[in-house]
Amino acid sequence: MDACLLHDSHRPDAMTDLQRIRRTHTVRSLAVTILLVVLLVALALSDLVLGHRTYSMSDLIGALLGQGDEGTRFVILQLRMPRALIGCAAGIAFGMAGIGFQHLLRNMMASPDIIGITAGANAAAIFGIVVLGLSGMPLACLAVMCGLLTALLVMALAWRGSFDPTRLILIGIGVAAGFNALGSWLMVRSNQWDIQAATRWLTGSLADAQWSDLPILATTTLVGAMLLLALDRNVSTLQLGPEMAAGLGVRVSRVQFEVIIVGVLLLAVATATTGPISFVSFLSGPIAAVLVGRGTSALIQSGLVGGCLVLGSDIVAQHLPTTQVPVGIITSIVGGPVLILIMVLMTRRQEL
């Protein structure tokens, strides 16, 4: 307990101590935010200059200013720029939606890719590709709609006057299993060409990123991020348990419903653009929480971590010695072990 005592010899008044604690928190979360922004920008710039052909910084600046040769401009502005921006926006959307769910349900396991929402969107996308022959925007809309419907289904099944996080997670895992099975069944029955299209969609890839995808994704990410930020104080208070929060004046069910809807929208639009990039929404929250210190809200930081994860993984994915792989493969390779680690830690601390 001694370590907790602030000063032993000369006791300053409480005011100073409180301000000091608060300032430490603020400084740390500000420092982390700045660092993450710098990292995100650095990764985005690397994504622009690195590739089949590596450009220099002056080439990049030239292309951005509309100078330089046409080939360089085309590669940087038409091929790599949308890829970097979409990776960035999708990563932020995944990261913020993930921590939104995790905080709301007070459980690190409660990320949307664990509780069935991603699985629902995926199954719908496979159905769209294989059975309906959809692609592009209609396919994305179908995936978004079904992501939302899955969220509502899980919520309806778990609802008993309020959400019990554990019940929601377990029901979500069950629903996810069901949709994954449905997806596999559809894949088995489909023809060769469709399987390829569906597989490409399912792994999550930035390879097909185009400027035309950006406006909807960027707008949704921005609006969703602002809504989640506005709800953040309610969510922080909800973490004290539903009864305590209600006692403090939080409208519990309403806040839960709002966060889930905003989270699903963010997630579904990002998934519709890039495909489900595995584990980003699951990983970002815990990483951000470790960075800013536990017990502090890490909403913005989680979004930035998500962006860094996607861009970083995309750079790795493009530069593997043997062959280029979709970004989702890299995030899965990182995410799987971390999932196991978190489960082991939570089981040990009996938080699951």
Add this chain to the structure above:
Amino acid sequence: MTSSPAYDAWSSAHKLTASHLRLTYGGRTVIEDLSLDIPPHTMGSIIGPNGCGKSTFLKAMARILKPASGTVMMDGEPITSMPTRKVATILGLLPQNPSAPAGITIADLVARGRYPHHHFVERWTTKDEKAVERALALTGLTDMAGCPIDRLSGGQRQRAWIALTLAQQTDILLLDEPTTYLDIAYQLEVLDLLSTLNRQEGVTVVMVLHDLNMAARYSDWILAIKDGRRFALGTPDEVMTENLVREVFDIASTVVTDGTTGAPLMTPAPLHSLEAHSGEACNAHVHWDDSAG
């Protein structure tokens, strides 16, 4: 019923009243018909056997459980029609199992009690700072403000939660079994703190308690609930009788006056099954002790 002379400005005090509440929980009626006028600036306890509905009743008083019928009124206005955030500036609740986010410090936890005093994007003010500082001082946690909550002992943790409700700065404080899981020293610590708040700050305290003797010792009034109805309401002396203990808890007991506090003190008589074997068990124990010594 006693009231502290420093706080007899009763007209300005907030009045919480429950009239003819019928409360259901998962389709089952828990409280049939219960009314209670909470006298301002008093400290009161609700007692009764497990499952009698005392916690449910407290939740309804705190507007987090909607009554099937009947109303809870705050200053004559139905509490359900008031903005919930406004209610939270008058009425604080400490539920049985609040959960602290892992790693949160006492200072951060207590600061969350300021929630109802803030609007959409309002910033942290000196007033908030003062309220948190005062809550920490009253609960004796000032020196530990930077300590993570999961490193605290049971009593300190409970004090931190009480500090949160104090930072909320409400005139009325409802607590659901604030001493559960605490050893006798911590029970006294928590109840003494609540008593101090009541006497010195004029906070109206209502708590659900399991320990009848603690209820008798610390309360101005006691409400005994049996089978979803009010069995008795009055001062500890009026309520804590051998008859009530037999009727409500179905056990025989002796009630005497506590020499130190003057409060009624209940000693339960052994149950029949225990009585038959008690002599034997006692002898065996002594014998075992002898051989060990």
